[in-house]
Structures are given as structure tokens and as C-alpha cells.
Amino acid sequence: MSVDRDRLTMIRQALAEHDPEGNWLRLLETFLPTGVADTKQIQKATGLSRHQVNRLLERMKRAAAGGPPLVCRVQERVPRPGVRGRGPVVYRLAEGGAALLREAGHAEARPCGLNDPTPIAHALATLEVRLAAEEAGLPVQTERELSYDDGRVLRPDNLITLPDGTVALFETEQAARPALLRRIIEGLRHKVAFFRSSEGKRVSPTVRVLFFLPRGREWERTLTVWERAVATVARQEKGDLPFRLLAMPLGEFLERPDWAEPPADARWENLLDPACLDGFAPGEMAPAVAGQALARGKKGRLPRGLARRSSREDRLILAALWQVFREEAACGERSAYPYPDPAFFDVMGLIYAASHDPQAPPLRRAAVPYASL
Structure with a gap:
């Protein structure tokens, strides 16, 4: 109207x-x-x-x-x-x-x-970060398009000029499930291309990711998904990422904003552990689950059927999904007797997501769900 x-x-x-x-x-x-x-x-x-x-x-x-x-x-x-x-x-x-x-x-x-x-x-959440920057007297641009490489565009949630004059990307995110893994990976690839361009050299290589979550189970699950995504992209780049991702709960940041360059590492979670890149293979990056860590030397190889029916790109994503599945399934080993647990439904959703990418062509989505099977 x-x-x-x-x-x-x-x-x-x-x-x-x-x-x-x-x-x-x-x-x-x-x-x-x-x-x-x-x-x-x-x-x-x-x-x-x-x-x-x-x-x-x-x-x-x-x-x-x-x-x-x-x-x-x-x-x-x-x-x-x-x-x-x-x-x-x-x-x-x-x-x-x-x-x-x-x-x-x-x-x-x-x-x-x-x-x-x-x-x-x-x-x-994006507006909260902008208001915090304005309160600190820092120039901020929200959802500004950054052009690079002859027409490609990156649009960060907030682009903030820090007190020392450095321009930095501040992204706001919410809870993530394994079904979002493909979208997260695509976003990270976009950032790889941007930071390898000449335009990306003018921006801080540290990307701050503020999650609209308190610390707790959901926070840990979300960071696990993001760590899988970062590791998958790092593997494609042979361990040479042109930027790093640091995470913090949005609430903690707003209570005591960190506008330093580089930021205070003790307050942030690094979403890529460099130690995980040495001889990286799915299964070697699993954190402790239910008090037990997966063996370092034990590789969580993809089932033969998944590897045979997937393209290289899909195999990387399926490998990350497979690792999250193994960690989720490990939660069920805490007791010899099963009991009601919402994690069961998360595992079922993960199995479904393996073959039902919403971005896939209709014909592929209608085919036999080999990955889920």
C-alpha cells in the first residue's frame, strides 16, 4: 500500500x-x-x-x-x-x-x-552489535556490500572501524544444526575468496562471530557444527585459510565489548584448532563426547556406499556430517539401558539431512536417499 x-x-x-x-x-x-x-x-x-x-x-x-x-x-x-x-x-x-x-x-x-x-x-542481534559500536564512538556499517573480484559481493552483518583504524567483520549467528552445514561451508568459501582478493587485504583477517546463545549444551553443539565446517574448508585449502574465526556469546560481548585488534584471545573461542590440520581426516577432530574423546589414530572413514556415490564436494560435506553423527551416536553409549533423550531426535534429523539438501535439484531430492541409508 x-x-x-x-x-x-x-x-x-x-x-x-x-x-x-x-x-x-x-x-x-x-x-x-x-x-x-x-x-x-x-x-x-x-x-x-x-x-x-x-x-x-x-x-x-x-x-x-x-x-x-x-x-x-x-x-x-x-x-x-x-x-x-x-x-x-x-x-x-x-x-x-x-x-x-x-x-x-x-x-x-x-x-x-x-x-x-x-x-x-x-x-x-545484528542491531545490538551496531548500537554497541555507536555507543563506543566507532564508525559502523551494517549489511554493507563489499565488492571484490570484478562483481562478487560479500555482505557482512557489521563492518566496524576499530579504535586503531582497522576495519573488522562482525558476524551474528544463531544456533546451528548439522542440516545447516552446507550453508555454513558455502559462506566460509565466500570469505576465503574475499580475503584472498586485493580488497580483502584492507580488512582485519580476524572475523568475529557473535552467537546469540548463552554458554551451555546448545552453544557446544553449535560450535561443533561450525568447527566441522571450518575444518572442511581448511582441508580444501590445504590448511591455508586467509582468515581466522573467533567466537563469543553475544551476551558476553555486549557486557564487555572487545574492540581490540587483535582481540583478547582468552575471551574468544577459535573455531579452527591448527593441531587438527596435521594429517586431517574425518574422525580425527572429534572433541570429547560424554567425557570420552575419540582415539586420535582412529579415523572415522565414510561408509563405502557414501564415498562411492558422492562427488568430491559432497564427500567433504558428508564426511563432516558423518563425524557429527558419530559424536551424537556416542552419547547413547553412556548407559547399557536406553532412556528418553532429545538427542535421539537430533540424530534422526542428521540422518535425514544427509540426503535432503534443500538446495539440491528436485530430481536429486526425489531419488533414493543413499547417504541417509
């Missing part, structure tokens, strides 16, 4: 009448980077109190009554891992608000198209 100029003028005048300082515009500008924001983020970005924000949102709702809204409340429950109690209300930028922003000179303003809670949660 479009908004005509006369109606925009009426809305702007109605807002200015009770808000000559222009707080309504500052509130709308909070949505420019990601299209979504919660009330706490709006407070941080505008400097307004919670009461002032709520009153201004209500005033904006009344001013746009009968036409396209300026912002819309997200009705779906947005996941907030590690956040206790009821979270702040989340809003997305609507057509009316985008039109007002364009009229104010923000030609790139568009209404938010996010509907699923998971990408909304990612957008909120």
Missing part, C-alpha cells in the same frame, strides 16, 4: 505538533539498518525513556490511523536464547514509516519484509 504525499504531510505535521524536537524521526531512523528494533534498542538509539518511547509509538499510531502504519508490532514470539523473563516488544518498519524516511532524505528506506521469528532474531 503506497502513501500519497498529502497524507505524508498530514502525518508529519501531526507528529511535529506534539514533538517539535523530531524524536519521531530519530525513532524511525533506528529501523534503517535492519528493519526491526525492540523497545530497549529504540531507547538506546534515541536516548528516550521507556515511557517516552511508548508514548511516542502511540502518538505515531494515531497519526497514521486510517492509512498505512508507520511501524508494526511483531506478534510472533521472537526467540531470545539466554534472556530470562518477558522480552521487550519488537517492531518492524512499515510502509508509512519507510515513506517518511525517504521524504526525510533516506532514499534507501524500505518497509521490513521479515516475517519469520528466526531472521527477525538475527536482525535484532
